[in-house]
């Protein structure tokens with residue numbers, strides 16, 4: 132164990148809403164859910180093993196107990212589908228991509244995509260990751276002044292650059308930029324909680340955000356469909372990127388390759404699921420390191436030990452403290468703060484009946500801050516994740532979900548984060564411009580609002 136906890140200033144509470152004393156009224160709750168859902172929860176939500184949080188046309192239960200979480204996401208996973216709340220927001224864009232598909236379509240796409248995210252396949256992407264991190268570092272070095280940067284925007288740009296290069300290296304830069312710009316507008320518009328779904332209104336209910344988001348959806352869908360079509364018309368190409376592999380790899384069970392529309396859906400899914408989450412994780416890590424200089428000094432020392440080399444698989448294994456910081460940052464600020472399911476058949480969780488059609492919300496945001504599971508849950512303590520620390524129950528730490536639908540990009544994201552940190556932490560000093568303005572803002576992902584930092588070369 133480390134003495135880091137003793138050195139850390141105990142009075143610093145990284146930005147987070149205080150749990151409300153009482154459960155808000157329905158109208159207030161709806162407003163809070165739309166503005167920033169993590170501010171809607173009362174203290175009881177952080178304490179209870181489960182809690183009914185909605186009863187419109189369907190019952191909504193917040194599931195907080197690690198064993199129940201395992202039951203929903205792993206043991207009884209086939210009794211649950213993705214929730215209406217998630218599908219209303221994502222399905223129009225991602226259609227039958229891995230994140231939103233169900234049943235045979237999902238199973239087939241997962242089998243085809245799995246080898247593309249194997250440890251070996253991911254290791255082969257490290258030079259692309261390093262290349263993009265170098266480009267960002269050069270941009271920072273070439274700045275004429277050191278006015279604060281919006282770090283969240285910087286990392287969104289970087290992680291999009293990385294995932295889009297690995298997905299379709301050959302596509303025109305101009306196309307990749309257009310997709311990013313329109314996708315950002317789409318998810319910004321549709322990222323808020325869908326009140327129609329909270330109230331259990333029928334699926335055909337017209338949502339204003341969905342109508343507003345349609346033009347940007349047409350742009351990025353149009354570009355991706357065209358790029359995929361062009362690629363299908365050029366079968367002689369050497370497999371150079373994820374798109375090529377996705378188009379050619381046969382499903383090991385059926386022997387069939389994915390249909391063109393499913394390839395496009397999955398390309399879009401990798402682009403969208405693969406950058407905002409990782410960008411937010413990086414931004415939160417930099418925020419926490421700026422608040423806790425002892426941790427920053429220690430992680431920098433560990434990364435300087437790489438002497439500028441790009442960390443490979445073995446090196447990543449050895450970066451124990453860096454990985455502990457990444458985990459602790461994702462505990463405090465899980466990039467995907469809510470995981471939703473809908474019961475396809477009845478189930479029973481810790482004696483509580485879940486009826487068919489009920490919605491279950493599993494919130495990494497809440498579970499990672501439950502008083503019963505974590506000592507001083509609002510504090511930044513990387514040593515929780517160091518070797519020798521008390522074991523963390525499965526289901527208590529779930530930044531990437533769990534079970535068959537666990538994030539396929541987990542290894543990709545971890546490698547990417549460590550490569551970027553290894554490039555920038557030894558080379559720059561980061562200072563918060565206005566620490567009091569930083570606040571977690573939950574949309575589909577958990578964004579750091581107000582994260583402006585001065586970035587100076589060391």
Ligand code: HEM
Pocket residue numbers: 229230231241294400401404405406408409412465466467470471529530531532533535536537538539540541543544
């Ligand atoms: C720190 C970064 C990331 C976090 C925290 C994260 C989180 C998650 C979570 C919680 C899920 C499960 C959702 C559920 O069960 O409903 C998920 C699924 C998924 N993620 Fe990630 N993700 C990250 C990075 C990535 C990357 C880099 C990619 C791809 C390049 C990716 C692609 C996907 C896909 C395709 C799924 C759906 C998997 C399936 O249902 O089979 N993610 N992610």
